[in-house]
Amino acid sequence: xxxxxxRHTFWAIxxxxxxxxxxxxxxxxxxxxxxxxxxxxxxxxxxxxxxxxLGGLYFLVASGFTLVFGLMRNVNLAHGSMYLLGGYxxxxxxxxxxxxxxxxxxxxxxxxxxxVLLQVLVFRRMEGDDLRQTLVTIGISIIxxxxxxxxxxxxxxxxxxxxxxxxxxxxxxxxVVKSSGDPVYxxxxxxxxxxxxxxxxxxxxxxxxxxxxxxxxxIRAGVNDREMLxxxxxxxxxxxxxxxxxxAGLAGFAGVVGGTALSIAPGEDIRYLLASLIVVIVGGLGSxxxxxxxxxxxxxxxxxxxxxxxxxxxxxxxxxMVVTLAVRPQGLMGGR
Amino acid sequence: xxSRQLFSGGFSLSDIHxxxxxxxxxxxxxxxxxxxxxxxxxxxxxxxxxTIALSLMMLxxxxxxxxxAQMTVAGLAGYLxxxxxxxxxxxxxxxxxxxxxxxxxxxxxxxxxxxxxxxxVRTEGxxxxxxxxxxxxxxxxxxxxxYPVFNGFTGFAGIEPPTVLGVxxxxxxxxxxxxxxxxxxxFFAVLYASRSTFGxxxxxxxxxxRRMRALGYDVTLHRIAAYFMSGVIAGTAGVLMVWFxxxxxxxxxxxxxxIDILVIAVVGGMRHPIGPFLGAIAFVLLENFAIDxxxxxxxxxxxxxxxxxxxxxxxxxxxxxxxxxxxKIRFGRKVRPGYxxxxxxxxxxxxxxxxxxx
Numbered sequence: 051x052x053x054x055x056x057r058h059t060f061w062a063i064x065x066x067x068x069x070x071x072x073x074x075x076x077x078x079x080x081x082x083x084x085x086x087x088x089x090x091x092x093x094x095x096x097x098x099x100x101x102x103x104l105g106g107l108y109f110l111v112a113s114g115f116t117l118v119f120g121l122m123r124n125v126n127l128a129h130g131s132m133y134l135l136g137g138y139x140x141x142x143x144x145x146x147x148x149x150x151x152x153x154x155x156x157x158x159x160x161x162x163x164x165x166v167l168l169q170v171l172v173f174r175r176m177e178g179d180d181l182r183q184t185l186v187t188i189g190i191s192i193i194x195x196x197x198x199x200x201x202x203x204x205x206x207x208x209x210x211x212x213x214x215x216x217x218x219x220x221x222x223x224x225x226v227v228k229s230s231g232d233p234v235y236x237x238x239x240x241x242x243x244x245x246x247x248x249x250x251x252x253x254x255x256x257x258x259x260x261x262x263x264x265x266x267x268x269i270r271a272g273v274n275d276r277e278m279l280x281x282x283x284x285x286x287x288x289x290x291x292x293x294x295x296x297x298a299g300l301a302g303f304a305g306v307v308g309g310t311a312l313s314i315a316p317g318e319d320i321r322y323l324l325a326s327l328i329v330v331i332v333g334g335l336g337s338x339x340x341x342x343x344x345x346x347x348x349x350x351x352x353x354x355x356x357x358x359x360x361x362x363x364x365x366x367x368x369x370x371m372v373v374t375l376a377v378r379p380q381g382l383m384g385g386r
Numbered sequence: 387x388x389s390r391q392l393f394s395g396g397f398s399l400s401d402i403h404x405x406x407x408x409x410x411x412x413x414x415x416x417x418x419x420x421x422x423x424x425x426x427x428x429x430x431x432x433x434x435x436x437t438i439a440l441s442l443m444m445l446x447x448x449x450x451x452x453x454x455a456q457m458t459v460a461g462l463a464g465y466l467x468x469x470x471x472x473x474x475x476x477x478x479x480x481x482x483x484x485x486x487x488x489x490x491x492x493x494x495x496x497x498x499x500x501x502x503x504x505x506x507v508r509t510e511g512x513x514x515x516x517x518x519x520x521x522x523x524x525x526x527x528x529x530x531x532x533y534p535v536f537n538g539f540t541g542f543a544g545i546e547p548p549t550v551l552g553v554x555x556x557x558x559x560x561x562x563x564x565x566x567x568x569x570x571x572x573f574f575a576v577l578y579a580s581r582s583t584f585g586x587x588x589x590x591x592x593x594x595x596r597r598m599r600a601l602g603y604d605v606t607l608h609r610i611a612a613y614f615m616s617g618v619i620a621g622t623a624g625v626l627m628v629w630f631x632x633x634x635x636x637x638x639x640x641x642x643x644x645i646d647i648l649v650i651a652v653v654g655g656m657r658h659p660i661g662p663f664l665g666a667i668a669f670v671l672l673e674n675f676a677i678d679x680x681x682x683x684x685x686x687x688x689x690x691x692x693x694x695x696x697x698x699x700x701x702x703x704x705x706x707x708x709x710x711x712x713x714k715i716r717f718g719r720k721v722r723p724g725y726x727x728x729x730x731x732x733x734x735x736x737x738x739x740x741x742x743x744x
Contacts, residue, residue, distance in 0.1 A: 196690065327520045364531065
């Protein structure tokens with residue numbers, strides 16, 4: 051942190067000012083001219099929160115994607131299908147047992163198992179042939195989407211989260227002050243906030259796992275040099291299978307979490323695949339912190355686009371990608 | 387081709403295999419002995435899809451850049467025809483004559499393709515496929531949510547091909563000949579370009595960009611130029627496509643369609659320009675007649691399985707399968723996969739499925 055301030059003093063100041071403005075925008079009561087310029091404060095704060103929570107969801111999906119790529123150089127374009135599969139499995143189990151958390155756990159486990167099977171049965175056969183692996187994942191995603199459509203039809207499914215996650219919380223953020231002098235506070239769904247909490251928890255968990263455990267060390271070593279890791283006596287195939295399990299499992303986990311926040315329907319797989327792609331292109335392939343930054347940026351861009359210029363929202367996301375590629379082709383946090 | 391021919395770039399009539407002449411005669415005579423359905427829905431449609439896949443084959447096979455945005459480029463051209471020309475949706479429809487809309491649409495598509503190239507060539511290998519897929523999907527969501535210009539979810543309908551020289555070009559037989567003429571034109575153009583200086587340097591760049599850079603070639607410019615050319619091909623096919631369907635909507639540039647083009651090119655084979663057309667014929671036949679075998683709803687599973695089988699067992703597609711079978715018959719022994727094919731047997735034309743090393 052200190053190094054950053056010393057090396058990029060100008061950018062540190064810009065960043066500080068931006069954070070200051072943001073905090074002021076959130077906590078102050080907006081004056082008239084500002085409301086005239088960009089609309090009501092409530093819209094702004096809800097959009098901001100929506101963007102951040104959506105970013106959290108995108109991080110859950112994209113972190114698995116980027117983890118798998120970082121280690122195996124395998125661009126898994128079936129990652130969106132894993133998300134959708136996780137959502138459907140979680141829904142079925144939750145319906146059957148009545149426990150949302152059980153559904154979440156089973157979705158994680160089942161999709162993780164699918165990932166391991168894919169790695170062992172398919173990808174191991176064509177190791178080092180990146181393009182062919184990618185093509186295979188495209189084939190798998192076509193078949194998976196069609197079979198899921200056959201089983202679960204085109205209906206939209208909506209989860210019921212546990213009772214205590216339901217409802218809205220009052221945030222300590224004043225939206226307007228009434229003429230009588232009473233402040234009106236902004237309400238926000240608890241469930242969405244817990245998505246954010248889950249994403250942060252997963253992020254911290256992944257960081258601890260990668261940086262503070264022995265297996266995490268092996269994975270990081272594998273990202274840098276696969277051959278040397280194998281040469282030093284580690285069973286690389288086992289590490290691969292484990293990482294694939296975590297990556298796929300996270301997608302399944304996100305399927306339930308996202309399916310509860312939004313909904314589960316055919317076509318969602320493509321939406322989250324696009325999100326994962328752009329998040330890792332912006333953040334840098336193979337970098338988990340990059341995925342976090344990218345997810346936050348894309349989530350915010352998508353929600354602000356939707357709220358402030360509805361029919362051109364996607365262009366904003368697209369522009370972020372193009373600008374990133376033009377300035378830093380390897381992504382914000384990408385190595386090499 | 388022998389090495390002499392490779393460099394001279396020319397060929398004489400006597401070199402042409404009789405089977406090829408027979409194929410040409412068959413293609414020209416095709417509408418005479420088939421129904422309108424086969425001429426239009428099978429023949430012309432295969433040729434259009436084949437042309438779009440050809441633009442991908444050119445990029446992937448010769449340039450080593452697997453772009454998933456080819457259908458998006460074609461779709462942009464189709465949308466521009468609807469926006470600049472006439473449509474029946476009361477949205478846009480500037481009413482330009484066809485001889486203005488078509489060139490403008492094709493040129494814009496080519497520029498769009500060059501733009502895609504410019505942002506994706508700075509990275510290499512597997513990144514290209516991701517970036518182009520992201521662009522394709524983003525374009526799909528964009529046209530779906532944009533109402534003022536692209537008319538959102540509904541898209542455009544009532545787009546008429548022109549009546550020129552007293553011929554209404556949507557009639558099956560004239561339309562078939564139009565597509566055949568354009569497809570054959572691009573086929574030979576790509577074949578010729580692959581043997582030109584530009585094509586050879588593009589293939590050399592595919593095999594070893596660093597060496598080519600060291601030799602003083604502008605690698606980025608060659609790649610962007612390749613994207614521009616493939617954009618011309620895809621854009622022209624896009625115009626034909628919108629004339630063929632009479633309408634265009636976000637579904638026409640959806641992810642499944644975008645991927646279908648890749649499926650067609652891979653299934654056909656990306657070593658020779660004929661591959662995409664083979665793939666397109668196989669695809670259209672499956673699309674139309676697979677319903678007789680299985681439920682229509684499950685068409686995507688059939689396509690997916692076919693694609694998977696080809697990628698797993700014959701990475702160079704039907705073309706490679708055919709070449710290997712022929713070798714086997716000729717020499718009566720097993721030929722190493724991936725090296726088949728006497729006509730296109732220079733090892734480095736192997737193409738698309740060989741990874742470009744970053």
